[in-house]
Amino acid sequence: MRKIIITILVGVFLYGLKSNAQSDSIHYLNEVRLSDVKLRDYSKGNLVTILSDSILKANQPSLTELLRLNSTIFLKENGIGGTSTASFRGTNASHTAVVWNGLNINSQLNGQTDFNTISVRNYDNIAIRSGGGGVAYGSGAIGGSIHLNSEFKFKKHLEQRLITSIGSFRTTTTNYKISYGTNKLYASLGVDYIDSKNNHKYLGRRAKGKKNENGEFLNYNLNLNLGYLINTSNALKFFQNTYIGKRNFSGSLLSPSDDSYRDNNTRSMIQWNYFRNNFTSILSLAYLYEKYRFFPNKEELDNFSFGKSSNLIFKYDVNYKFSNDIQLKSIFQYEDVRGKGSDINAERFKRASVALLFSHQINKRLHYGLNVRQEINDSENFSFKEFKNSVEETYKDVINFNATTELTNNNPFLFSVDVNYAFTNFYSLKFNASKNFRTPTFNDLYWNGPGGIGNSLLQSEKSIQAEISNRFNYKGIDFGITGYFIKSKDLIVWEPISSTIWSPINVTKVYNYGFEANLDYIYKWKKNAINLTSNYSYTVSENQETKKQLIFVPLQTITSNLVFRHKKMNVFYQFRWNDDLFVTRDHSQKLKGYDVSNIGINYDLYNYKKTTYNLGLLANNIYNEIYQLTVGRPAPNRNYQIRLILKF
Amino acid sequence: MKITRILLSLITVTSLFVSCQSDDDNSLIEPVSEERIIVSHEGASVSGSTSIISLDLKTVNNKFYDTVNEEELGVFQQSIGFNDDKAYIVVDNQNTITVVDKVSFKKQASITEKLKTPRYIAFANGKGYVTNWGDTSLATDDFIAVIDLASNTVESTIAVAEGPEQSVIKGNKLYVSHKGGFGINNRVSVIDLSTSNVKEIETLFLPDEMVLVGDDLWVSCEGTPVWRPEGESIGGLIKIDTTTDEITSSIEFPLGQHTSQMVFENGNIYYTVSNEIFEFAITETTLPTTAVTEGAINGMAIRDGIIYVVDAKDFASGGTLNTYDLNEEKWGTPVTVGVAPAKIYFQ
Numbered sequence: 001m002r003k004i005i006i007t008i009l010v011g012v013f014l015y016g017l018k019s020n021a022q023s024d025s026i027h028y029l030n031e032v033r034l035s036d037v038k039l040r041d042y043s044k045g046n047l048v049t050i051l052s053d054s055i056l057k058a059n060q061p062s063l064t065e066l067l068r069l070n071s072t073i074f075l076k077e078n079g080i081g082g083t084s085t086a087s088f089r090g091t092n093a094s095h096t097a098v099v100w101n102g103l104n105i106n107s108q109l110n111g112q113t114d115f116n117t118i119s120v121r122n123y124d125n126i127a128i129r130s131g132g133g134g135v136a137y138g139s140g141a142i143g144g145s146i147h148l149n150s151e152f153k154f155k156k157h158l159e160q161r162l163i164t165s166i167g168s169f170r171t172t173t174t175n176y177k178i179s180y181g182t183n184k185l186y187a188s189l190g191v192d193y194i195d196s197k198n199n200h201k202y203l204g205r206r207a208k209g210k211k212n213e214n215g216e217f218l219n220y221n222l223n224l225n226l227g228y229l230i231n232t233s234n235a236l237k238f239f240q241n242t243y244i245g246k247r248n249f250s251g252s253l254l255s256p257s258d259d260s261y262r263d264n265n266t267r268s269m270i271q272w273n274y275f276r277n278n279f280t281s282i283l284s285l286a287y288l289y290e291k292y293r294f295f296p297n298k299e300e301l302d303n304f305s306f307g308k309s310s311n312l313i314f315k316y317d318v319n320y321k322f323s324n325d326i327q328l329k330s331i332f333q334y335e336d337v338r339g340k341g342s343d344i345n346a347e348r349f350k351r352a353s354v355a356l357l358f359s360h361q362i363n364k365r366l367h368y369g370l371n372v373r374q375e376i377n378d379s380e381n382f383s384f385k386e387f388k389n390s391v392e393e394t395y396k397d398v399i400n401f402n403a404t405t406e407l408t409n410n411n412p413f414l415f416s417v418d419v420n421y422a423f424t425n426f427y428s429l430k431f432n433a434s435k436n437f438r439t440p441t442f443n444d445l446y447w448n449g450p451g452g453i454g455n456s457l458l459q460s461e462k463s464i465q466a467e468i469s470n471r472f473n474y475k476g477i478d479f480g481i482t483g484y485f486i487k488s489k490d491l492i493v494w495e496p497i498s499s500t501i502w503s504p505i506n507v508t509k510v511y512n513y514g515f516e517a518n519l520d521y522i523y524k525w526k527k528n529a530i531n532l533t534s535n536y537s538y539t540v541s542e543n544q545e546t547k548k549q550l551i552f553v554p555l556q557t558i559t560s561n562l563v564f565r566h567k568k569m570n571v572f573y574q575f576r577w578n579d580d581l582f583v584t585r586d587h588s589q590k591l592k593g594y595d596v597s598n599i600g601i602n603y604d605l606y607n608y609k610k611t612t613y614n615l616g617l618l619a620n621n622i623y624n625e626i627y628q629l630t631v632g633r634p635a636p637n638r639n640y641q642i643r644l645i646l647k648f
Numbered sequence: 649m650k651i652t653r654i655l656l657s658l659i660t661v662t663s664l665f666v667s668c669q670s671d672d673d674n675s676l677i678e679p680v681s682e683e684r685i686i687v688s689h690e691g692a693s694v695s696g697s698t699s700i701i702s703l704d705l706k707t708v709n710n711k712f713y714d715t716v717n718e719e720e721l722g723v724f725q726q727s728i729g730f731n732d733d734k735a736y737i738v739v740d741n742q743n744t745i746t747v748v749d750k751v752s753f754k755k756q757a758s759i760t761e762k763l764k765t766p767r768y769i770a771f772a773n774g775k776g777y778v779t780n781w782g783d784t785s786l787a788t789d790d791f792i793a794v795i796d797l798a799s800n801t802v803e804s805t806i807a808v809a810e811g812p813e814q815s816v817i818k819g820n821k822l823y824v825s826h827k828g829g830f831g832i833n834n835r836v837s838v839i840d841l842s843t844s845n846v847k848e849i850e851t852l853f854l855p856d857e858m859v860l861v862g863d864d865l866w867v868s869c870e871g872t873p874v875w876r877p878e879g880e881s882i883g884g885l886i887k888i889d890t891t892t893d894e895i896t897s898s899i900e901f902p903l904g905q906h907t908s909q910m911v912f913e914n915g916n917i918y919y920t921v922s923n924e925i926f927e928f929a930i931t932e933t934t935l936p937t938t939a940v941t942e943g944a945i946n947g948m949a950i951r952d953g954i955i956y957v958v959d960a961k962d963f964a965s966g967g968t969l970n971t972y973d974l975n976e977e978k979w980g981t982p983v984t985v986g987v988a989p990a991k992i993y994f995q
Contacts, residue, residue: 254722255741296785303785586965631694
């Protein structure tokens with residue numbers, strides 16, 4: 001029945017329109033201003049999807065939910081609100097770089113970003129950049145990268161926005177954002193708060209009416225941006241983001257839980273921008289800090305394990321425009337990384353990189369880019385080396401730590417080339433090829449805790465890839481088909497080296513290939529508008545030893561968002577379907593594929609000049625689809641939300 | 649407008665895909681009546697499970713309990729105890745023991761109250777004795793749960809030292825090895841079942857497997873592994889005289905060698921160190937230096953001169969069960985079982 005509804009809903013709207021097509025549709029995504037030059041000018045051969053502020057505020061506040069419904073990225077979420085990682089084009093969790101105002105913020109401890117710790121409403125836009133981005137964004141930009149951007153507006157304004165919602169499972173969210181500017185100054189502050197009891201029902205016969213237990217979470221997110229335009233060629237900018245999370249990790253059908261997790265991340269950056277004629281330079285000093293504490297029993301708060309890391313970053317970007325068509329950018333970056341934890345030896349390493357990016361618009365139709373980067377690593381881990389030597393001596397018959405290692409190879413040289421050719425006004429072709437990498441993390445290198453020993457001789461994972469994208473743009477329709485191939489080697493895998501000890505080695509080789517189709521359609525008439533965005537992906541991610549699809553990579557995925565606006569009202573329908581998920585590497589067990597639909601209506605109660613009061617009613621999982629997020633974690637049943645957005 | 653048709657077909661095709669999902673068809677196979685092997689799997693990112701396999705490894709029924717009862721027991725399925733016509737499946741994270749018919753594995757009852765991280769069950773006098781780690785982050789709340797097998801309820805508990813693991817009944821006494829749970833420990837408790845009095849015998853660190861040979865209880869002690877903050881310690885094989893409850897011999901491994909599995913047959917102990925199996929005649933006083941054979945081993949059992957071994961592989965794929973014939977000195981052909989196989993029983 002619901003399949004029919006979905007088909008009819010989408011079909012009727014579109015067929016009803018076909019005779020009325022007009023050319024006045026405005027592609028509202030184009031209105032988004034991007035300040036990241038690397039995304040704007042040096043990624044022309046890559047697919048960049050920008051989720052504007054209007055999408056961010058209409059969606060749920062977690063990055064997990066935003067990407068799940070607006071991209072074909074697969075999010076592996078350990079229960080709603082629990083830790084959540086991304087698989088972009090079938091790559092693993094540390095192969096999606098999360099980039100905060102130009103800085104890679106993936107954890108130094110595990111190389112991943114927990115997508116439930118990012119509050120989307122505090123950013124002005126979020127960009128999804130498909131494909132390799134190692135040259136510009138560093139370690140982990142293999143499947144793609146997610147860019148969290150704050151934009152500075154140096155013009156007179158004062159804007160305030162409050163979003164507040166209340167919903168099922170005792171979930172409340174609040175976001176307040178104030179932005180003030182003159183032609184010299186800019187200041188914005190965002191405060192985000194999510195609180196949920198998260199005690200949803202477990203659907204399905206096997207769940208026997210159980211509820212999600214121990215799933216409460218409480219997240220705060222604070223975002224501050226300050227800017228000062230000193231004169232026509234100098235500006236100072238300050239960026240700050242703080243996340244504080246207090247979460248219990250829900251139990252599952254496999255295992256109950258009474259644990260708790262508290263983590264916080266802070267990111268601060270001060271920037272001096274200098275721009276004169278064709279020369280631009282940005283000097284950045286940043287400090288990233290992360291800390292987690294895990295409590296196996298939430299009643300006993302003096303018993304926990306922890307990990308923390310800090311990263312002090314110095315970055316200098318220089319951009320020179322030789323002409324309107326040719327520009328060159330260099331990036332020098334130096335990082336001083338420290339980490340320690342209850343199960344990680346306290347260590348410190350420094351690394352640096354130099355990158356050169358070249359962008360050339362040959363004529364109206366043809367653009368190409370050439371980019372290179374050299375990494376320079378230096379690890380200072382003397383204390384650990386002694387420890388390691390003793391381990392190696394003890395286990396020398398079992399482990400061959402050196403088997404895969406050539407230390408000299410640990411400073412990868414990266415490159416990328418990209419071409420964008422517009423054949424006609426409505427058809428263009430993008431091509432890019434790149435070499436990317438992922439550095440081993442603190443856990444990989446220095447773990448010294450239950451069941452495992454890190455391997456300080458690990459080298460970086462390496463990946464080579466290419467993609468071709470066909471773009472069609474015609475009367476409000478933006479359609480693209482992209483094919484890609486990613487070949488990754490030396491992937492780090494923790495393997496049992498004895499019955500009690502696991503250790504990471506550079507061993508796995510994976511090929512990812514597939515294609516993606518994207519559609520964005522806008523049509524406006526009188527006081528009505530319709531907007532459909534759809535994504536389809538076919539993803540093969542194959543371990544070259546077993547020739548099997550990796551676990552938690554669905555072969556096919558579809559997401560669709562349909563919005564219909566009429567005067568003060570808009571109605572939307574969101575849809576995601578993904579294929580079966582293998583959950584064991586030998587494919588002996590899998591989770592069935594599922595489709596989830598959400599629906600909602602928003603209405604402007606009051607709208608005068610800058611002031612709007614908008615009321616929204618939302619229903620998620622409207623068909624009560626029974627599915628599991630990971631093994632033994634049934635997803636929430638149908639749930640509702642009332643939302644108020646005030647702008648003044 | 650062709651694009652709308654493409655889209656429409658895309659979404660319609662989805663509908664077809666979605667409606668064509670087929671369930672895994674685990675066909676129900678009748679349990680065999682002759683002697684068979686039962687493999688208990690701990691599970692990991694998937695549920696623990698039970699496989700039933702014919703002695704010649706030719707017939708394999710994986711996920712047997714799940715198929716019969718249409719439910720999964722969760723993680724970690726630690727062990728199975730057998731008593732009369734019943735089997736008791738112990739799942740530690742779930743704090744449950746599921747009572748099933750020994751042959752059909754049809755669920756009869758489940759014990760869910762007053763257990764906390766249960767590990768192993770032993771039987772005597774119409775009662776079950778279950779070792780419990782308690783809260784794994786607390787060293788002081790570990791206990792033995794005494795189960796009334798008639799009502800399947802915990803009737804009392806006996807407090808013991810941290811990390812009670814395996815247990816053996818001898819006469820009216822229960823011997824419990826204290827591997828230490830998430831910590832480390834170095835003792836065997838001797839519990840008088842009439843009085844519930846507990847006596848402790850100090851051993852090497854991480855005592856785990858035990859076999860009773862006449863009046864002698866052999867205990868394998870793993871020794872503290874190198875990654876523990878307490879520092880590495882030596883392991884060994886210890887012999888306790890159950891008439892006096894004193895240690896009568898202690899044979900130590902060199903530092904760096906940590907034993908894991910231990911079984912006994914025909915006067916010989918077979919134990920593993922790393923991936924090697926050694927044979928040790930209990931009349932000897934020194935340990936063998938050369939191994940009988942080697943292979944990845946996550947669980948081991950012995951029957952009629954054949955060693956049965958499970959390999960858990962990467963703990964994210966099906967493991968295997970294989971045999972090693974001690975007389976012919978050769979390995980059989982492995983068969984695939986469930987995820988993270990750990991214990992092998994004969995029935």
